[in-house]
Amino acid sequence: MTNTIACIEKADVILITGSNTTENHPVLSAFVKRAVHFNNSRLIVVDPRRIKIAGFAHQYLRPNLGTDVAWINGLMHVIIRDNLYNHDFVDTRTVGFDELKQTVEKYTPSHVEKITGIAATQIEDAARMYAGARVGSILYCMGITQHVSGTDNVKSLANLAMLCGFLGVEGGGVNPLRGQNNVQGACDMGGLPDVYTGYQKVISPELRAKMETAWAVTGLPDQPGLKVTHMVPAAHDGKLKAMYVIGENPLVSDPDLNHAEKSFENLDFLVVQDIFMTETAQKADVVLPSCCFAEKDGTFSNTERRVQRVRKAVDPPGEARDDWRIIADISLRMGYNMGIASAEDIFEEIRKVTPSYAGISYSRIDKVGLHWPCPTDNHPGTPILHKEQFSSGKGVFHGIDWIPPAEQADDTYPLYLTTGRVLYHYHTGTMTMKSEGLNERVPECFVEISPQDADRFDLEEGVSVDIASRRGTITARIAISDKAVVGTIFIPFHFARAAANKLTNAELDPISGIPEFKVCAVSLSRAA
Amino acid sequence: MESQRSITINGNRLSFSPGETILDVAKRNSIDIPTLCHLKRALPSGVCRVCVVEVTGARNLLPACATPAADFMEVQTESAKVVEARRLIIKLMLSSGNHNCAITGSDTTDWTRFQLSVHKDDNNDDLCPVWGDCRLQDLAYRYQVSADGLERLPCPYPMETVNPFIVRDFSRCVQCGRCVQACNEIQVNNAIDFGYQSSRTKIITPGDRPLKDSDCVFCGECVQVCPVGALVEKNARYNVRQWDVKKVKTTCSYCGVGCQLYLHVRDGHVVKVTGAEGSLPNDGNLCVKGRFGFDFINSSERLTRPLIRKDGELKEAGWDEALNLVAQRLGTIKDQHGPDSIGVLTSARITNEENYLAQKFARAVVKTNNVDHCARL
Ligand code: SF4
Ligand code: SF4
Ligand code: SF4
Numbered sequence: 001m002t003n004t005i006a007c008i009e010k011a012d013v014i015l016i017t018g019s020n021t022t023e024n025h026p027v028l029s030a031f032v033k034r035a036v037h038f039n040n041s042r043l044i045v046v047d048p049r050r051i052k053i054a055g056f057a058h059q060y061l062r063p064n065l066g067t068d069v070a071w072i073n074g075l076m077h078v079i080i081r082d083n084l085y086n087h088d089f090v091d092t093r094t095v096g097f098d099e100l101k102q103t104v105e106k107y108t109p110s111h112v113e114k115i116t117g118i119a120a121t122q123i124e125d126a127a128r129m130y131a132g133a134r135v136g137s138i139l140y141c142m143g144i145t146q147h148v149s150g151t152d153n154v155k156s157l158a159n160l161a162m163l164c165g166f167l168g169v170e171g172g173g174v175n176p177l178r179g180q181n182n183v184q185g186a187c188d189m190g191g192l193p194d195v196y197t198g199y200q201k202v203i204s205p206e207l208r209a210k211m212e213t214a215w216a217v218t219g220l221p222d223q224p225g226l227k228v229t230h231m232v233p234a235a236h237d238g239k240l241k242a243m244y245v246i247g248e249n250p251l252v253s254d255p256d257l258n259h260a261e262k263s264f265e266n267l268d269f270l271v272v273q274d275i276f277m278t279e280t281a282q283k284a285d286v287v288l289p290s291c292c293f294a295e296k297d298g299t300f301s302n303t304e305r306r307v308q309r310v311r312k313a314v315d316p317p318g319e320a321r322d323d324w325r326i327i328a329d330i331s332l333r334m335g336y337n338m339g340i341a342s343a344e345d346i347f348e349e350i351r352k353v354t355p356s357y358a359g360i361s362y363s364r365i366d367k368v369g370l371h372w373p374c375p376t377d378n379h380p381g382t383p384i385l386h387k388e389q390f391s392s393g394k395g396v397f398h399g400i401d402w403i404p405p406a407e408q409a410d411d412t413y414p415l416y417l418t419t420g421r422v423l424y425h426y427h428t429g430t431m432t433m434k435s436e437g438l439n440e441r442v443p444e445c446f447v448e449i450s451p452q453d454a455d456r457f458d459l460e461e462g463v464s465v466d467i468a469s470r471r472g473t474i475t476a477r478i479a480i481s482d483k484a485v486v487g488t489i490f491i492p493f494h495f496a497r498a499a500a501n502k503l504t505n506a507e508l509d510p511i512s513g514i515p516e517f518k519v520c521a522v523s524l525s526r527a528a
Numbered sequence: 529m530e531s532q533r534s535i536t537i538n539g540n541r542l543s544f545s546p547g548e549t550i551l552d553v554a555k556r557n558s559i560d561i562p563t564l565c566h567l568k569r570a571l572p573s574g575v576c577r578v579c580v581v582e583v584t585g586a587r588n589l590l591p592a593c594a595t596p597a598a599d600f601m602e603v604q605t606e607s608a609k610v611v612e613a614r615r616l617i618i619k620l621m622l623s624s625g626n627h628n629c630a631i632t633g634s635d636t637t638d639w640t641r642f643q644l645s646v647h648k649d650d651n652n653d654d655l656c657p658v659w660g661d662c663r664l665q666d667l668a669y670r671y672q673v674s675a676d677g678l679e680r681l682p683c684p685y686p687m688e689t690v691n692p693f694i695v696r697d698f699s700r701c702v703q704c705g706r707c708v709q710a711c712n713e714i715q716v717n718n719a720i721d722f723g724y725q726s727s728r729t730k731i732i733t734p735g736d737r738p739l740k741d742s743d744c745v746f747c748g749e750c751v752q753v754c755p756v757g758a759l760v761e762k763n764a765r766y767n768v769r770q771w772d773v774k775k776v777k778t779t780c781s782y783c784g785v786g787c788q789l790y791l792h793v794r795d796g797h798v799v800k801v802t803g804a805e806g807s808l809p810n811d812g813n814l815c816v817k818g819r820f821g822f823d824f825i826n827s828s829e830r831l832t833r834p835l836i837r838k839d840g841e842l843k844e845a846g847w848d849e850a851l852n853l854v855a856q857r858l859g860t861i862k863d864q865h866g867p868d869s870i871g872v873l874t875s876a877r878i879t880n881e882e883n884y885l886a887q888k889f890a891r892a893v894v895k896t897n898n899v900d901h902c903a904r905l
Contacts, residue, residue, distance in 0.1 A: 026815030033716035178784030180876035189883035191874040225897030247875030289831035293781035298879030302786025313776035313791040318832020323882040333855030346881035434824035437692030
């Protein structure tokens with residue numbers, strides 16, 4: 001997030017899109033709900049499902065799946081046409097305005113209505129509400145990123161915020177909500193194929209030299225590696241021979257699971273390090289038992305870039321070990337001594353090689369976490385990014401055109417499927433499904449369908465149906481709900497036994513490498 | 529310049545800013561005014577009247593939580609009149625329900641009869657489930673109050689135990705309204721409110737349905753703020769006693785909000801979770817996953833020993849054997865097919881330290897940049 005969670009309560013307009021906030025970020029959603037109820041903030045929700053937070057909204061816009069760039073361009077069209085944008089901010093802090101203006105020119109509200117299904121008047125109203133704010137905050141989640149156009153969607157939201165000058169100010173910002181506890185940290189720490197810690201690029205000779213010195217090695221690879229979504233096909237083609245998977249369960253979370261499964265089986269050697277026997281671990285050659293969060297010391301970085309302590313409360317079961325210790329032990333056996341004896345030792349090393357974490361230490365975050373960038377020991381941390389200028393100087397507007405989703409509904413697969421999560425479960429369910437109480441609330445997979453579609457396919461509540469896409473078939477029960485839009489069904493992906501990702505499309509956003517989980521075409525039929 | 533506004537509390541002249549209540553000023557100056565219904569971040573309701581103080585010139589005692597500080601105001605926080613009023617309030621609360629802790633009364637026959645009736649209601653022969661961890665009990669000690677001599681009224685409502693997380697024991701509810709405020713003003717789930725009238729007052733969901741059939745999302749905020757034993761975590765009730773646990777502050781391991789929480793540990797097991805108040809980002813709030821989703825830690829399905837595939841099956845092995853095998857196989861594959869034939873998937877679930885080490889392993893040891901995580905999936 002460019003801003004903090006607490007900052008949300010300072011916004012006078014909040015725009016939420018592609019985030020089922022009350023279910024996936026419940027405590028954060030309370031900040032939004034309080035702002036609306038008690039601070040008189042306006043709320044605009046744009047989402048294909050009529051999710052709970054939409055019930056708090058002053059305006060609820062329902063776009064067709066995969067049409068985000070179009071409605072965002074539509075808002076900007078109105079804002080520019082009616083001269084509602086922040087001239088000062090655009091003139092002094094940004095470049096590329098003319099390009100943007102030209103691109104959004106053709107996204108008139110009526111044109112946008114044709115693409116998105118959102119009424120032209122709603123586009124007008126939402127544009128005025130957002131641009132009319134003193135300061136507005138945008139919150140988004142995977143409903144924006146998990147598309148072939150995910151990167152375009154994110155850039156478009158940034159365009160919108162810059163146009164109104166809502167960046168670098170309290171209560172503003174473009175704020176991605178991270179789904180898993182330490183996504184931010186995994187990225188910050190260089191758990192990405194193209195960067196070391198703190199987004200230092202592997203292609204930079206200087207940075208490579210710096211890391212070589214710090215790590216006392218030579219010959220660090222100079223080209224970006226494979227993204228996870230490319231590793232799987234590489235395994236399929238036999239180019240990737242071995243994988244070391246730590247704390248992930250790609251065989252439920254990956255798209256097009258049938259294909260992914262074959263790919264993993266094709267590996268010569270698979271090591272999985274986890275706390276449970278996951279679907280992926282079952283395919284492994286070696287399984288290494290590790291500690292869960294309650295058994296370890298360390299830090300997580302939350303979605304607002306706040307680095308917070310994790311503390312050991314209990315001993316691990318049996319012979320399970322800290323992940324860091326296992327990695328260090330393998331490393332030693334491969335001839336490299338990591339030279340560390342505790343989580344804090346590692347953190348000290350991180351500080352040395354990562355300018356944005358350099359000022360953070362365990363003692364400084366003992367009581368309250370700090371927001372990076374925090375470059376020095378007495379730096380207070382940075383709750384709000386881009387205050388004076390953008391990290392790269394000026395903010396760049398990108399004129400972006402809408403492209404349709406990769407897969408379209410047709411006669412054979414007449415419905416759209418979108419996937420997501422529910423309040424009571426988490427990711428692939430390996431943790432939450434161990435709680436009887438959570439299982440009691442949501443015991444199994446379901447297909448959320450609109451009353452109209454239920455009628456059309458002659459399906460009643462609770463009946464078992466087969467859902468098929470071009471890639472696979474699963475069976476689940478019907479749950480009729482007003483949340484669903486006509487023509488689109490929703491399935492949570494938590495459940496391995498009816499894995500929604502057997503259906504989803506592995507088509508990737510060309511830049512982020514994120515698959516289009518949020519749109520694919522399916523058919524429905526009563527299960528035999 | 530505007531002259532400093534000031535108020536006098538127990539003889540001390542104290543400055544205040546407009547909008548502050550007597551309680552705010554007292555708190556800022558470490559003057560202890562006891563409260564019960566007062567809930568941080570919610571509008572003061574003044575319903576319990578435990579915080580009443582004496583204000584010179586005022587006809588009645590005034591609740592400190594809801595009375596704005598005013599210039600030249602003179603306040604006494606523990607005068608005889610104040611103490612007398614507080615004792616009466618506490619006594620009435622104590623006698624209003626199944627408050628069967630040691631403080632409740634000393635008259636033996638009365639106590640025995642009462643205790644037996646509570647045991648029947650509660651299906652348990654222990655003292656109150658929050659004994660030793662109860663605001664009402666603390667106040668009763670502080671003001672030396674018991675319920676002796678007052679008639680105990682039976683509670684008209686049976687306990688609600690039909691959801692997996694929270695037991696609602698109306699017989700111990702003192703109707704302070706903290707749960708209602710927590711649900712409506714803090715978490716804004718709007719699931720519960722005051723219902724019925726006077727002596728039949730009850731905290732209800734719309735239609736007085738059980739929580740499980742209401743808008744309740746089991747965030748457990750109401751449990752965390754309940755000052756007495758009326759709302760208790762089902763699994764901890766009569767099972768976890770405050771004095772048996774050690775609390776460890778850490779970060780929730782589910783979503784990216786990163787809520788700060790306490791793990792309550794007894795005999796090496798996590799038995800309960802509460803939100804850490806006073807720490808951002810959540811200031812005590814949690815959701816159902818963070819508060820009630822901790823069973824996996826102590827699950828019997830946890831992996832406890834390394835496994836190695838032999839003849840197609842995963843079999844238990846020692847650490848040395850497993851680690852040697854991994855190092856040797858990765859080494860061979862690297863030699864035969866090059867470093868880029870190996871991929872490392874690190875995780876959004878493990879710590880920063882571990883992520884750092886995983887990518888360092890890929891880059892410095894294997895010499896590949898094939899390192900990523902599944903978090904965007
Ligand atoms: S658990 Fe949460 S939602 Fe349910 S009644 Fe309590 S505060 Fe409200
Ligand atoms: S249940 Fe607890 S918090 Fe709610 S009114 Fe009763 S005593 Fe107060
Ligand atoms: S308690 Fe809930 S909202 Fe808070 S971090 Fe955990 S999962 Fe997220």
